[in-house]
Amino acid sequence: MRRELHAEWTKLRTVPGPGLLLLGVVVATVAVSGVAAGVMDCAAAGCGLDAVRVSLFGVQAGQALVALLAVAVVCGEYGTGMVATTLAAMPRRTVTLAAKATLVTGLTLGAGVPAVLGSLLAGRLLLPGGGFTPEHGYPPLSLADAATLRAAAGSVLYLGLVALLATGVAVAVRDQVAACGAVLGLLHLFPIVVLMVRDEDLQRILWQLSPVNAGLAVQATTDLASMPVGPWAGLGVVACWAAAALVGGGLLLRLRDA
Template sequence: MAVSQVVRSEWTKIRSVASTVWTLSLAVVVTLALGALISALSKNEFDNMSARDQLSFDPTFVSFAGMTLGQLAMIVFGVLVVSNEYSTGMIRTSLAAVPRRGTFLFSKIAVAALLALVVGLATSFATFFLGQALLGSHRASIGDPGVLRAVFGGGLYMTLIAVFSMGVATMLRSPMLSLGILMPFFFLISNILGNVSATKRIGQFLPDQAGSRIMQVVTPLDDDTPYGPWGGLGIMVLWVAAAVLGGYLLLRKRDA
């Protein structure tokens, strides 16, 4: 089967499964809603902040507060794209139709990543403009230094979260096992390691903490992170590449 046919097949699979469509829709809604809420609250609380906090106030990053829950939906999307075929047994049919497993996997990832990128960028720009409108006089402009990079970075971050999840799901094959590992990793383990002084330097190199730097415009006064926005995104890309490579190697070696 030609690569173009495999790509079309994967596109048909993704758009025909209601759960993946609803998951992407949820990513948009929760990111916008929570970002708007935090932006409105930040505007009201700005005058009560300490002088130090006001100097570190990052209106762009505040509008992306909803990414915390938005990435949850992207994780679910990435897992479902891969593991739905394993849970239904369709993986045997897919691999029989596309014996070249590398072509099968990378076509699936390419289609899903492109869809995640479109949704991620649209969500990032929408949540930025909505958040800045609610911040009033404390808002940032898209033309301010570093802001456009941060907004594009928000879309890239959501895409990379989805692709990382696809790589992990390919290795584990089970949707429940994949979500059972990814959810605690991003929402519990990463936060603990990043906020405890003894493990903070380890936490800085986890994919979500490193990748989220791309969305920051104002550097906190006490920040000692050893890399910048693009360096952080680069670290996240390495995590994603490792997950996808691991999924590919295991897919090649084992039966469906």
């Protein structure tokens, strides 16, 4: 595995794309979170908004770039034909995939920490201006608060799981554009389909299955009882999606010609 990791790391580090994308993850997450924290307002106590969730809103933008990173790392090789060389040098395909997934996820987690911390800082600075004040029942955001810490750590893990999910889908689909479409469609359109469904029971089930809806339940700090899934269970749903994508992608990688 060390050789595979070293080889994948070399490929990643020697092109400018991944570095820029990781920077993009941080910038997009913090920027969108900051905008959300700036525009939301809470006019009176009991406005029903979750300040932590608002300040982590940018994770929904950051995840698109995480998906792009994973897709670029995997499908880039198929686009250029490099994959033939990779697999000739490292014939144990499952291990190669594991090395790729480890690296992409590790880098995402590394970028996720500053992205999430920056978002919380932006929220801490901007939210009081929109009425999220102690008088309205919103103490300043702080990681000393157990729920906030869970939301922050969970958001970083969520980004990591999105990286795994995208890696698996990319290996299965191979084409860059199709892989981007599949991952972004799964992430962004599932919530729309959930809202479209009129039957409330079915809506609840779909909500529990949707990677974004269920996964971001980990960001909730208020009104946990009304959520269709609990915070960690929601992250478990994304983990299942990621595992299914990786297993499917791994099997296809073993069975198909490259």
